[in-house]
Each structure stands twice: as structure tokens, then as C-alpha cells.
Amino acid sequence: MIALLTRDLKLAMRAGGGFGLGLAFFLIVVTLVPFGVGPQSGLLSKIAPGILWLGALLACLLSLDRIFALDWEDGSLDLLATSPLPMEGIVTVKALAHWLTTGLPLVLAAPLFGLLLSLPPTGYAPLVLSLLLGTPALSVIGTFGAALTVGLKRGGLLLSLLVLPLYVPTLIFGAEMARRGVEGQDTTTPLLMLAGITCGTIALLPFASAAVLKVNLR
């Protein structure tokens, strides 16, 4: 499993792996928003948590089809499937690798981008915490979507149609927590709900993803 994880990480880091792509996309979203709604800092600081959450979500979505596509094309997915590692384990490692290369950089960069959107000082800790808790769920759910569409030629658009509705609960609680943090309210309830969703998806969804992947490899 560790070998698979390091292999995936190396592939993502090297040229053409699209490692920085999600981050760059996140930056562009954050840059474009003030052009769309105007540069008043009052307005920006009000919508900043929502924009940052949406940007992170879209950046995650952008890199989903890479999770299985390359391995599917060169046949290494078939090799992985015949290896002694259970399919559930493979899927989990894939999701973990996706989170480490996409989710974690987004979490780390979020305070910097919050600065660009004039996020109030009280908002940083809840924002980072909510992203840290929420992005693993995004990766795991996304892995399920990627497994569903792996065999398809025009899977990209379908993938977003399938995955975005599944992202709704995570987005609601994540953005709610960040927003409450900005307004200085109590964040315990959304925090617990978000943590619950993340734990639940990590515990259960790999089984669904593995089942789907097995069907696709049949």
C-alpha cells in the first residue's frame, strides 16, 4: 500500500502530473471573484468563506478524472486489481494520494487566499480547520465518482454532474462553519457534522468505489 502511495505521489509531483494545477485554478477563481462582484472589501470579506470553499471544491473536482484515468489507459489498474491488495485498499490509497496532492495544498494555501479576499482575522482558524476536515470527504466522494466514470470516453462532464450533488452536504457544513467563524459565532455544530460526514464517507464509500471499479474492470 505504501509503495502504491509513493508511486502515486511521485507521478503527481513530476512534470505533467498536474500537481500545481488545482492550486493555480484555486488562485484564478479567487482572482476572478473581485472582478465579478466588485472590489469593496466589506462585501468581499462577507462572501470570502463561501468563495474559498467553492474554489476548493471546484479545484478538487478538476483533478478527479486523473485519479484512475491514466492507470486505466496503460493497464496498470488491471495489474493492481489482480494484486493481493484488496480493491477497497487500492481505492483508499488513491483517495489519500488525491487528497495529499490536491486537498492538502488547498488547505495550506487557503489563509493566503483569504488575505486576498480580505477575510477578517477571526475567520482564519475556522476556515482552515473546516477545509482540513472537509477536503478528505471531497477526495473520497470524488474517488467514487472517478471510479464510476473510469471506462467512459467523455467522462469529464458526466463526472461533475454525478459528483457535485454528492458534495452538497459537505459544502453546506464546511461553508457554514467558515461563515460562522468569520462572524464570531459558535462553530461546534457544523464542526461536528462536518467531521461526521468525513468519517462516514471514509468508512463506507471505499466499498462502493471498489464495487464500482470491479464492475468497470470486468
Add this chain to the structure above:
Amino acid sequence: MSLNSLWQYANPKKFIQTTEKVLPLFSVLAVVCLVVGLVWGFFFTPDDYRQGSTVKIIYLHVPSALMAINVWLMMLVTSLIWIVRRHHVSALAARAAAPIGAVMTVIALATGAIWGQPMWGTWWAWDPRLTSFLILFLFYLGYIALWEAIENDDTAADLTSILCLVGSVFALLSRYAVNFWNQGLHQGASLSLDKEENVADVFYFPLLVCIAGFVLLFVALVLLRTRTEIRARRMRALLARERMG
């Protein structure tokens, strides 16, 4: 397997034979119920003292909203049957039901908007019920799109049924999440089994007839569409055999 078991209808031939007989019955009953319910509701019930005649949209709104949710439930059950027992008719029935469910969701949303404009003063509000219906519609779209995208029938049935299971969990989760996220504008349920919060009797009985009409219409449409799917698949098999020579 005993002949009287439910599973005998899993045989496509038996299914076609049986539905041949019951389909006209369901269709006629659906039309009768809808005509009676709607005419009764639209022309022979009084206007509400506050809402005026706009209240009458309830005869379309409530049954379609009810069906929108229950169609998904039916798809969930048939998907489970496909996963566990692998009856093709079951998977095809789920496939046949999805577009009907999507249309029901649209009807519920549209009639709600038409009613909401004079009553709430807005076509749309980000109310939990409205929002969760919109999300349900997105789930329907994704489900249908996945069916369409995959060429191999069995693979498509497998993948969509798993999507239906996962989607059900997330749809339920979204329902409670949006409750948390925004306060409601939508009134509580107009119908329930304990009578205390129901609508007045004059509206209640035509509404029940309308609901029965929508259910029958749905059953008839699903049977019809499933028959079409079975025949289409049979035709494809025959054509493939022709080509093989």
C-alpha cells in the same frame, strides 16, 4: 420457485404477458382518477378564504411532489433487487422510472413556483424543501446521464444501481443539511395519517383522488416503458444475431 411467487415476473416473457393484460386497466383507471380528481378539485371546490383560487394548484403540486420522492424509493428497491438477485426486469424498471421521477420533480418545482409568486411574492426562495427538491432533480439527472453514457447494459445496470444506493444516502443527508442551513418558508405537510394538521375535507377528498391518479399514471408509465426497454433489448439481440450470420 413456486409459480405464485413475485419473482415469476422477473421472467421478461411472463412480465410482458401479464402487463399486456393489466396495462390498459391501469391506464384507464389513471385517466379516470385524474379527470375526476382534477375536475372535482378545479371546479367543484370553494376558493380558500385567504389564498383565493390559487389554492387549487395543490391538486397538481402535492401528488407530483409525493411521486418525485417515491419514484426514487422505487428505484432504490428495484436497484437492490438487481444487485441481490440480478433480475434484468428490475434494472430496466429502475431505468424506466428515472425520467418519470425527474419530470415529477420538475412539475412539483414549477407548480410550486407558480403558486409561490402570488403567495410568497417570489418565484423561488432558498427554502430547505425547495432546495432539497432541486438537489433531488440533480440526482435524477446524474442517474439518467449515467445510464445513457454506458454502452454495456449489465455494466450500466450495476453502476447505476450502486449510484442509486449511494445517492439515496446523500440525498437524505442533503435534506437534513439544508434544513440546518436555512430557515423554512414552506408550510408543513398538508397530508398526514393523523388527521389533526390535514387540509379541510372539501380539499382533502379530491386531493386523494388526484394522488391515486398520479400513482396509477406512474405505474402505467413504468410498465409501458419497461415493456419498451425489454423489446428494444430483444431487438438489439436479434439484430446482433443477424449480423453474426
